[in-house]
Amino acid sequence: MNSEQFDFLVIGSGLAGLTFALRAAEHGRVCVLTKGEVSDSNTSAAQGGIAAAVGEADSWELHEQDTLIAGAGLCDEEAVRFLVQNAPESIQWLISLGARFDVAGDDLALGREGGHSRNRIVHHADKTGWEIERAMVAAAKKNPNIVLFRHAFVTKLLLSQGRCVGASAEIEGLGPKRFTARAVLLSTGGCGRMYQHTTNPKVATADGIALALDLGAKVENMEFMQFHPTTLFHPQMRSFLISEAVRGAGGNLRNHLGRRFMYDYDPRLELAPRDVVARAIEAEMKKHGTWCVYLDTTHLPPDRLLHEFPTIYDKLKQIGLEMEKDWIPVVPAQHYSCGGVSTDLDGKTSIPGLYAAGEVASTGVHGANRLASNSLLEAIVFAAAAAEASKHDTLPDKHGVSTLPVHCITEAESVRLRRALQRTMTNHVGIVRTDGGLGLALQEIDSLLDEYRSLPESPYSQHPLETHNLLLAARSVVTSAIQRRENIGLHFNSDH
Template sequence: MSKFYDAIVIGSGIAGLSFALKIAEAGHRVAIITKKNSADSNTNYAQGGIAAVTSQTDDVEMHVADTLDAGDGLCDEQAVREILKDGAASIEELARRGVAFTQLDDGRVSLGKEGGHSKRRILHVKDVTGKAIEQALIHGITHSENIEVLEHHFAIELITASKVRAVGLDHQRDKVLGVYALNSKTDAVETFAASAVLLATGGIGQVYQFTTNPSIATGDGIAMAYRAGVEVRNMEFIQFHPTALYANDSDRFLISEAVRGEGAILRNFEGEAFMERYDRRKDLAPRDIVARAIDSEMKQSGAPHVWLDARGDSAEVIRDRFPNIYEHCADLGIHLEKDMIPVVPAAHYLCGGVKTNLDSETSLSGLYACGEVACTGLHGANRLASNSLLEAVVMATRGAEALKKYLADAEPESFELPEWKDGDLRDSDERVILSHNLDELKRTLWDYVAIVRTTKRLERARTRIQNLDREINEYYWNFKVDESLLQLRNMILVAGLIIDCALQRKESRGLHYTLDYPNKLDQAIDTTVGKFR
């Protein structure tokens, strides 16, 4: 028997939690499906803050201009204006929910500045903004009688009307009907029915060898939507954060852009402040420019990293503004008041994703998407720093309002969804295949589909990913599913979508830079993907 909810939310970051709270407060029964613990999300790792116009010296049109400039001609201007104008109201709502944004001594909200912003407009909670927002939202979730949180459940596949028709159930039009999810504690696949589903699964950083993203960022929502026939676009635009802490392993601790906003300077191994050679905005240029500049400096010199020099501020100021960063560096023997920080770029944020309108609706009836998994047109070819948390909470509000209307008009379902069938499948005795394929995937994306690309590198990557795709699908259909298999299957699919979009774009724009097409075309066009072969 499948459990029924008015809405299922897949993911527990700021987008999913905000959406779930609003739907539950309207009296609807909501399930939150999350593959780890509730607090495991990209939101929890967001250091810098949330961008919104809250100062009298700033205005929305300036924020719009900065966003359009960073997006390099590919932003949907209507989406930019609609989302950014709701910024102040979203900040007020977060404050009502208990987010205590850092204040100055005189009681005004402390506003930071990051790359690409012409004004100080980044609200923050020290350098743990995402964690503070997550905790406030989870507090609301735990006190809601209408929300059931299903931790350690891995959403495998969307159940749609077209799929139930294939097993003999009659349904007139295609729409989402529910979700199959693996209970990681019992190893059983459970069936959940719902009138609507929200994808809030975050990003795709784990397809790269080096990323600032947590282990959960494996593109699950994009893969599920794509397999359900939903349009996915602009997957080539991967933002590499310029300043991740250099380390010998694959983990990349984020050094917030706000550190540069407070005056820190990038230097090469010769001690030269090199950013003035690449952009008039120097260290506060948009992230794509800074990441390419660092990549160029490293390749020219052969150095394994560059330096971030924050020694100009007193130790007390650094410790107060960036306590988490300060303590993490100190644990590694790096003392910010006297030592420079070794930094390198790392995969950080996806600007493309599942196409939605400004009500978070996808092309599949009843399916919504919000947050990094979605492509609204706000970010264009390059996300402006700290616009992502704002987009998540604004689009969660807009999506929730649209879903309330959808639920009011929805017809009650009268049939039981088909249960998941493992059949005669056995447990795998070849687990080493998964680890080898995962390693090959990450290295292929890092070596061939990173900051600087060429057509030959992309074609090589496509060949390797196609081979991995064949192997993982054979594995998927012959063995019982588990979390590592499901994640790798999604990651390989997402990698193929990234490469397909990158090969479509015969120009360099925003985060997509190719040596074969260094110039920008006159017309900015979105890339879309058909079925990956």
């Protein structure tokens, strides 16, 4: 197999991957492999912003306190302190790369989100992730020490003498290729595509979790899956996020009979915390056997809707919905994975030579629940730490590796198995879980994995390998959920 050596290998081109690449490029040659277009990522989809205590009345201590409260006692306190103390400098670094954040006079304009006791959300309108990704991609493309391969799907990590020494990838137009490096960063993002409804783009297929599991790396906290309460339920625009701010502005949740059902669940009604609203919507849908509930904004002034929610207003208009006249069909959707590949403060995983950062990693900062807008921050802070820590790594002189070929099935079979997995995860491993449902999910996933392995070999194709990765990672979510005996943060089992 064709092979190439670099100093650093980065898998993924979201915020974590590109932060590492730009920092590591100061110490050697960096190769970035990304499976789609460079900016296909959760990073590009991020709307709200990035949290940092940069306001006058704010401090890292307050940011720390808010993060620990959200994490419900399961955060790693050292990791949280490291995160919040490095936040202001991270914002400055992004600005130095050309990221344009909204300003108020001479200062950054700071938004407020649920769980934050101060205004500390640095943003670019409602397209913060897009703007950050734009600036990072431009900086990476200009850097002579960074080589970027698009449509390069990593299929396997390479292990030699217990150390991760690289990865193999299938590159569109080039075929299979092997890359070796003295340090490898996993920055493959989320795993939302294991559910029927997710806000994550189609690249979020848990590849990094499966690659790490395959190598024997420690993966943890996978049961803590964050669901966003209100995403559009519509075949033409799946997973489109209807921001919390719409409820903040006075939007009401109604069931199919028109009843404001939040009265039955929480005195804070539509403004209860995200996980409470998501659980209430799920309960209401199950109670009535409906596919969605509705967000009603018809009582709000049309010019306010247009002025405050231009993107949402336009998107809905494209599918014939008018916010001032129509109820918006919504469902909760998977949004963020708090768990992942376990790392220390330097982004080191349990396998020497392998680092992880961003959504694929479990650094300990989120504990049982993520504080809004801490994830972009986590990606940048821990990827920078990993780049610093990896600069003295060396590749063993003799690093012979042998890899078994990956097993592909047909795309048609892959689609069938993936749909079955998504149904299982949505029915049994969603917002409200039960002992029976989790047991059933484990059985179903195991039988889907058996079926995958017993299907005849087909020529290389990305979709089946992603499906296999989703199955492996989903199994890890289910087994973690079975082991968790108490209800805490995002994990809720109605039998406990």
